[in-house]
Amino acid sequence: MTDFAATKAMFHLPEGVLYLDGNSLGPLPKAAAAKVQKMLTEEWGRMLITGWNKAGWMGMPTDLGDRIGRLIGAAPGTVVVGDTLSIKVYQAVASALELNPGRKVVLSDNGNFPSDLYMADGLLRSLGEEYELRVVDPEAVAEHITDEIAVLMLTEVDYRTGRRHDMKALTDLAHARGVITVWDLAHSAGAIPVDLAGCNADFAVGCTYKYLNGGPGAPAFIYVAPKWADTARPALSGWLGHEAPFAFDLDYRPGAGIERMRVGTPPVIQMTALAAAMDIWDMADMDDVRAKSIALTEQFIQQVEATCPDLELASPRAPAMRGSQVSFRFADGYAVMQALIARGVIGDFRAPDIMRFGFTPLYIDEGDVTRAVEILTDIMQNRLWDKPEFKIRQRVT
Amino acid sequence: MTDFAATKAMFHLPEGVLYLDGNSLGPLPKAAAAKVQKMLTEEWGRMLITGWNKAGWMGMPTDLGDRIGRLIGAAPGTVVVGDTLSIKVYQAVASALELNPGRKVVLSDNGNFPSDLYMADGLLRSLGEEYELRVVDPEAVAEHITDEIAVLMLTEVDYRTGRRHDMKALTDLAHARGVITVWDLAHSAGAIPVDLAGCNADFAVGCTYKYLNGGPGAPAFIYVAPKWADTARPALSGWLGHEAPFAFDLDYRPGAGIERMRVGTPPVIQMTALAAAMDIWDMADMDDVRAKSIALTEQFIQQVEATCPDLELASPRAPAMRGSQVSFRFADGYAVMQALIARGVIGDFRAPDIMRFGFTPLYIDEGDVTRAVEILTDIMQNRLWDKPEFKIRQRVT
Structure with missing residues (x-):
């Protein structure tokens, strides 16, 4: 209890x-203030560049991902922390679209957080005029899940009203129509039990500064279902998602599993504050x-x-x-x-x-x-x- | 002096x-430890959500951008801080490509930092097979700047050898061939004088954790020349780059000038450490x-x-x-x-x-x-x- x-x-x-x-x-x-203070003075201050290995900074995105994973029904090794939620939305939708070639429509609803719609719109405009972002009323989502849809992108809990989508039912319906799902858990992670694995969700993203208490500008997270983890192509293919980042090869080869969803150098100070918050979540x-x-x-x-x-x-x-x-x-x-x-x-x-x-x-x-x-x-x-x-x-x- | x-x-x-x-x-x-401590306890701790306005968090990306701008020859209002360098590379190259419609080749060199190449490659793969990332020897860049090239993407200073490109000459040559430039200043900002405005550079990006001393995972920055600032379309079109983020409109309308290159919620704790570093730069x-x-x-x-x-x-x-x-x-x-x-x-x-x-x-x-x-x-x-x-x-x- x-x-x-x-x-x-x-x-x-x-x-x-x-x-x-x-x-x-x-x-x-x-505990966050003391934990950050220690990271600044004893890690950055004393270890300098060696902190990436000695202090474990490089492993924080996946360590924190696993700790968040426990709260959202995601197995260890399926969640990684980094970037902002908007960036992770883009990454998830871009990856999901490519896993569903031939389909050109992303379906969402007008209760979604606007930035999710903006990011998907920005992506689809880049891809070409044949792509479409279709935005319907939340109540009408189910009836619009057709075999024309490539990706269903929804925020589970409406940021204005708290209205909750039925993740399991909509994911099942999506899969029955050959649609890949991207769930935004911004108002779910730490707010309600989420069972990503049990729902058979494909991709999920979320932020850590709301219910998770990671602090202003705390990094986002992304989940990729094991079935996609080694085939999804990260459109945002940064060096820390490379199979061997420190080989400095000229060609990109995606890392194994969730590691490929890492992009750039992770925000160690923000992650340290988030770790203090996750220490409390470990009690819950x-x-x-x-x-x-x-x-x-x-x-x-x-x-x-x-x-x-x-x-x-x-x-x-x-x-x-x-x-x-x-x-x-x-x-x-x-x-x-x-x-x-x-x-x-x-x-x-x-x-x-x-x-x-x-x-x-x-x-x-x-x-x-x-x-x-x-x-x-x-x-x-x-x-x-x-x-x-x-x-x-x-x-x- | x-x-x-x-x-x-x-x-x-x-x-x-x-x-x-x-x-x-x-x-x-x-000063970073005390400054971050104060931000955590007196701002986040006491002001909570109101810190975004009361403590000025929301303005930090452009405030810091202006301070960095002074070091790289960029006028106030042309630089904004956020995300990682890899993300900013993607954003700059995607924007630059669209400003040069009809051309499909991004030119870079094999002395570029691999993540820049990975990000460009990831972007171009998303856009389609007709796009090409052309990577040549650093010494051969000039001769490869032809009217087939859409975007010239170079890191000014080679991360391995310190070899420096001639930004002014290559930018002039690029413009003479109708090519838009993206300069990565990762090893330039705070290392050497950079004159973006004087070079007539189009886009530039950089990181703040190297010579600028912003700390592990400190955010990146992006520069957009005034001539492009109100026409560039940010492919990564997040809510904080919206003309009116807090209107929560469903449609994206880019903000004025450099503001449109903002994406998601900025990392306030990291930016606070960076601000302490910029206090030292203000003396230099x-x-x-x-x-x-x-x-x-x-x-x-x-x-x-x-x-x-x-x-x-x-x-x-x-x-x-x-x-x-x-x-x-x-x-x-x-x-x-x-x-x-x-x-x-x-x-x-x-x-x-x-x-x-x-x-x-x-x-x-x-x-x-x-x-x-x-x-x-x-x-x-x-x-x-x-x-x-x-x-x-x-x-x-």
């Missing part, structure tokens, strides 16, 4: 803040995390609906149909969110009217939810959001 | 080490750096040739023809380098027989060179390298 009081104690959570935005950027693991069982996540989101929905009737639930009501966030619609949601932030309740806002609240059992508990709802209720019932200073739009990530 | 004693004092240089491998990984700026003038670099490399060559006749100079003899490193060939160079490292002289080795020594005036001085040569001379004259423990090959970056 996961000890959530113990995991909560391992995060730095500022006094007076109820942080319900771990779905955007997870908080600082207390995803089924426990999911059970508590459901309890927290159910509590939040019930309490908010009881006291804030003007807010309309934008997330699916059935817990099984959503990730680990809850969104409410309100025309002045932007101002409400600013009023909440001013009171220490940190969620975020997505245009035109969605207030998002992320629930992260590693450091959020029932008392936090109750206090957050009390503040939200005060703001709503007394229209405390209706002030000019809360209506000035600022860029928010 | 640059105060090199002052800059040297700003680096952590381990006792007993003469570090001549700053061309692979620069040393730790003393590249002409002073070059003058001292030439003095140090000339001193090294003269002293080594006087006392180690078995070593054959692999770098150009004329200082103007080389970067800031000196390479010597020796059949047992690997063992010699291991013997040097065991004595605290850190250079590196590139197969089959090249010993590389990087000279970095910010923290290496005449006395260091003299001591390094004394140790090398002892090792060579007394065959101290001829021991089994120095002949076991390990992977070295």
